[in-house]
Amino acid sequence: MTEKHSLVLVPGLLCTADLWRDQISALSDIAEITIGDHTQDDSMSAIARRILDAAPEKFALAGLSMGGYIALEIMRHAPERVTHLAIMDSRAVADTPEERQKRIDFIKLVEQGSAFKGVTRSLLPILIHESRLEDEELVARIFKMAEDVGKDAFLRQERASLDRVALWDVLKTITCPTMVLSGADDKLTPAKIQREMAVEIPTAQYVEIPNCGHLPTMEEPEMTSKYMRHWLART
Numbered sequence: 001m002t003e004k005h006s007l008v009l010v011p012g013l014l015c016t017a018d019l020w021r022d023q024i025s026a027l028s029d030i031a032e033i034t035i036g037d038h039t040q041d042d043s044m045s046a047i048a049r050r051i052l053d054a055a056p057e058k059f060a061l062a063g064l065s066m067g068g069y070i071a072l073e074i075m076r077h078a079p080e081r082v083t084h085l086a087i088m089d090s091r092a093v094a095d096t097p098e099e100r101q102k103r104i105d106f107i108k109l110v111e112q113g114s115a116f117k118g119v120t121r122s123l124l125p126i127l128i129h130e131s132r133l134e135d136e137e138l139v140a141r142i143f144k145m146a147e148d149v150g151k152d153a154f155l156r157q158e159r160a161s162l163d164r165v166a167l168w169d170v171l172k173t174i175t176c177p178t179m180v181l182s183g184a185d186d187k188l189t190p191a192k193i194q195r196e197m198a199v200e201i202p203t204a205q206y207v208e209i210p211n212c213g214h215l216p217t218m219e220e221p222e223m224t225s226k227y228m229r230h231w232l233a234r235t
Contacts, residue, residue, distance in 0.1 A: 118146030
């Protein structure tokens with residue numbers, strides 16, 4: 001029997017293990033899966049160190065959105081430990097000045113406010129494909145993840161995202177089998193940005209899922225799991 005992969009999955013901002021629910025189930029026959037903790041620290045390097053400390057000596061690594069930033073930070077710290085890399089709906093550049101200011105303003109707003117929702121219905125059109133906006137089960141799961149992360153962890157995540165540096169130079173140094181996966185209609189991190197990133201990684205295969213937004217693991221779980229299975233089979 002083939003030995004299972006050790007696979008570390010890193011969720012995005014305001015996301016929990018439920019982001020990967022279907023992949024955890026679909027890939028359980030070929031992978032021992034753990035979820036990277038990105039809720040305790042307020043810098044990318046500290047989050048990366050925490051995940052590395054908890055991970056096996058060698059492991060496959062997948063991150064979505066903020067999880068992708070963290071995965072690239074891990075590649076900066078310890079590329080020799082990562083056997084396979086998957087970056088989904090993420091990017092390797094730092095925030096623009098405008099994006100930084102939006103984060104700073106939002107942090108202040110959340111710090112001052114009493115009620116924390118994290119994700120509101122008005123934000124959904126930039127998170128998921130328009131065809132899924134009336135999918136109440138999907139929407140409820142997104143709201144529940146944000147609620148479970150909570151205000152304090154969200155603030156730490158936003159400060160960590162604010163703290164991150166551009167990791168474009170890291171891309172060309174990646175040598176393990178890599179997949180860059182994008183929802184074709186991602187409004188938060190457009191597919192064009194992800195295609196450009198994939199070109200810089202010598203070992204990258206680029207995959208685009210049609211009629212899909214920023215959360216392919218939840219929006220198109222079967223297709224995402226299929227691509228992840230192919231990725232883990234690469235040598």
